[in-house]
Amino acid sequence: NGVDKGVDFANYFCTYSFLYHQKEMLCDRVRMDAYYNAVFQNKEQFVGKVVLDVGTGSGILAIWSAQAGAKKVYAVEATKMSEHARELVKANGLEGVVEVIEGTVEDINLPEKVDIIISEWMGYFLLRESMFDSVIVARDRWLKPTGAMYPSHARMWLAPIKTGLGDQRINDYESSTDDWHRFLDETNTYYGVDMSVLTRPFCEEQNKYYLQTSIWNNLHPHQLIGIPGIIKEIDCLTATVEEILNVRANISSSITEEKTRLCGFAGWFDVHFRGSKQSPARLEIELTTAPSENNGTHWGQQVFLLHPTPRVGKGDDVLISFSMDRSKENHRLMEVEFGLEMRHLAGRNPQPIKKKFYIE
């Protein structure tokens, strides 16, 4: 897809070459528990098998696979983190089983096909980073026809929320534009240049930054004001890049709270570990990044703010037409469009709304 490798390293891979960043993922107990249980509660699936870990990072999933009894684990990592993974494998006495390979999974070569592909490829709101593309390439090239994917399924969710983030962002935006007008005056007075022609593009830039860029947040379940809906389901064994290039969904969400404001929407994902038809998992494991009181993840949710915030009440329906595409400038970032229509239980329905967002 015409991606420059050097640019991709500069923009994307570089952060993964820091232990600090790998540690953030390794400290996410929800994430860790899910993968740990997916492997060790289904140990018999790994015994004697050949496994490929796509994007092994510190090597954790490869090491677990080996500890669970895999015969051989190929642990592929694009960044220099591979060197730390190799050390870690050795220090845990698994250098006979786990082979760490530095390179992108698209570029490397394996001497055999594998029984299981395990990977932690999920970005914010599932698809940010577009790393699942690489997992698909690996699967089509290296997974045996009877092989299993870990995780095996993924879903994207959307729900109406209330939040104070909007007021905060509006304030930030307004103080930025106020400051701009002070700046215009000064530049005119002291430096004899009239910059007012830049007011519109400046406000657009700031509007995009403060109000159209989705926000990372771990919401409290109380902040959900309507029924969450599924906007995408992925079968990791069969999905194609075509299928995940865009996400289009029309859902309707019922407001569950009395008289409130629709501040915006939260997007999140879950994945499941079910093994495959040929070798189903004994115990199905779920990893969810939904709003939760005690089980927040490093993924949090992505918040899309509305402004102004429509009044809604219990029993109202919000019809959401959602679409997500990759950004033209960077295929690992996303552009999202919401089309909204209210179906009020009582009273007139306002005009439909359209709003565009960026997942940066």
Place this chain on the structure above:
Amino acid sequence: NGVDKGVDFANYFCTYSFLYHQKEMLCDRVRMDAYYNAVFQNKEQFVGKVVLDVGTGSGILAIWSAQAGAKKVYAVEATKMSEHARELVKANGLEGVVEVIEGTVEDINLPEKVDIIISEWMGYFLLRESMFDSVIVARDRWLKPTGAMYPSHARMWLAPIKTGLGDQRINDYESSTDDWHRFLDETNTYYGVDMSVLTRPFCEEQNKYYLQTSIWNNLHPHQLIGIPGIIKEIDCLTATVEEILNVRANISSSITEEKTRLCGFAGWFDVHFRGSKQSPARLEIELTTAPSENNGTHWGQQVFLLHPTPRVGKGDDVLISFSMDRSKENHRLMEVEFGLEMRHLAGRNPQPIKKKFYIE
């Protein structure tokens, strides 16, 4: 020099395409006053002349040059900011004089040679960003033999300082490594993997981040505890890329304060606008980024922290052997090495110290 253009855009140019960032520079009164005065206090140098603005950004220096009487101004800008510059030129009625050209100055073509090159190319500690390379290319290609550079001269300074930043950074570093040890325990207990082999690389990574990366700071003049020294002088009319690739200097600084601690060093720069031999500026203008009570700049100073902090007192001499090179991974970032020797007025002199830093 083998730099990938796409990568350079991703790492470097991208920030300049935001009006928000251009505004930060346009709000730096010290910077603005210096360039404004360099142009308008020396108006006669610009009347009827052909000017090239290397990296015009918002267009401000090109517009001033035109307002001062230039016959023609070529305003070259690598990023899409060029479009805003073009609008601004038009809105200020100068589209007959200022021609905005989008492209890197290395790539563009001009129909004539120029009398004056004006550019604001200075990065942190003068040379970060390595943008002066581009000014040199422009000068060698487009400046008439009798032409003038604005600014015409630049210098780098270094001075011993006291600061509380070191304690802060040590705390950050220590809480990060404490946390690492908690993490090791948990990963061992809950997930059966011994990560202790990564302790050394993790601590090195964090040490580099917290203690070996220079820090942006606007110091108060009281924080200088010794005589500042010049470590580099550049004549913008004659300097070659060779000459600015590395900076090597041996200087000695006398401590001017009673019993204190040498917490580290501050690096900054100044530039001068003197015109050229053929057409000297009527009024020489200085732009300094030295520690100052009221005239801080967006460049601030770069602070290099020592740890531990040697005791020093009035009359002691600090012998500094300074060297700065470009980082191998990114030619716009710098690696710095300090060699230090104390010459105490009284008492024994400690062992020489060597310390490496990164300007990121």
